[in-house]
Amino acid sequence: MTGTPTPPSPTSGPTASPRPRPRRSDATRDAILVAARERFATDGYERATIRAIAKDANIDPSMVMRYYGNKEGLFAAAVAVDLRLPDLGGLSPQDVGAVLVRHFLDMWEDDEVLTALLRVGATNQAGAERMQGIFRDQLLPVARQVCPDPEQIPVRAALTASQLLGLALTRYVLRIPPAVALHPEEIVAWLGPTVQRYLTAPNP
Amino acid sequence: MTGTPTPPSPTSGPTASPRPRPRRSDATRDAILVAARERFATDGYERATIRAIAKDANIDPSMVMRYYGNKEGLFAAAVAVDLRLPDLGGLSPQDVGAVLVRHFLDMWEDDEVLTALLRVGATNQAGAERMQGIFRDQLLPVARQVCPDPEQIPVRAALTASQLLGLALTRYVLRIPPAVALHPEEIVAWLGPTVQRYLTAPNP
């Protein structure tokens, strides 16, 4: 329905590998996604207009519609987040906080998709649901690895999310000066024990 | 409906008292602000249209322009935040964290202005600057009261803001289910020690 029309695969593999055959327009498609990510990250959903994104990608706005259906489809295609959270299983239990904070920090520092998602999630229902999905599918499983009481996994994960997203909000979105000036290792030193406690400490 | 009208001061002293003389349109002005706060809180800046706000207030959109100049002026007038942070000076030093978290929670629970400001701050430059101002003028002074090393006050305050705003983000804006389900006293018990540490603990 919203899927892009795929030409018939030349090599006959029965339900072959999902590797789509390269299209001549792949460069354009990618340019659109790159421009969209940047606009969503800096402007949020409403002010990131299809016209502006198309101009950044040096194509006509109607191409965006043809390849991604509508603005929602474009957002869905542009903002696909994989946090690549590390496996905390075989890890010294007193290090999980620092490891997690450092990983988040690395991800945020060089991926504008995360800023785009946070900005959009704050004003757009679809964006908020996307963030809920990431929490459920990516952060919860990690909490499950290190949390002592299975019943408290959602609470522990939510507390962790509140601290990590709060850092991202103050540092990358609101740009509160002292939060921007912090060195990454300072952040790890301060937030590591917090996350550590939220995930592994007994009830307060 | 609104307070007892005070008669206009007959004699206008030079640089008279800043008490503005009540206008016949005060009820309308207030209705506009109430509607604006609600729309900004639920929709964010762009999708909170002047037409929708005017319809909520049962008046014509042009009245909004007459009374507040333009949309930015309306936002500035509607979203005026006073956190009413308590005086932490004469307080048992190990209670500041819990007191601060509980106060923030009470403020957020019954004042949609804070949600409006957070939603707008995430996508709107003026909104972000407003939040920076609140941080600087309201949270920093409180941190100054309890922070041991004066040089670290901005850092400590920023860490505190990251945790408190992160809670507001996950609970009131993104509505991540386990964060919504938390009981206020649970939040105080978990976040209190964190804020306590950020403000008063020695360097990690």
Next chain:
DNA sequence: CCGGGAAGTCAACAGCCGTTGGCAAACCAG
């Protein structure tokens, strides 16, 4: 009672938005 100003309504403007359909060029299989 009256006149002036405030309060409020109405219609319209220019501009931008997402989206659509038609048409020209480029490409590639036969």
Next chain:
DNA sequence: CTGGTTTGCCAACGGCTGTTGACTTCCCGG
């Protein structure tokens, strides 16, 4: 070469936006 598909541009649509100015209605001081 030829015909069909893909890629792309162009112009336009209806709708919504912030904003403006002219007009009527009401209130109240003199």
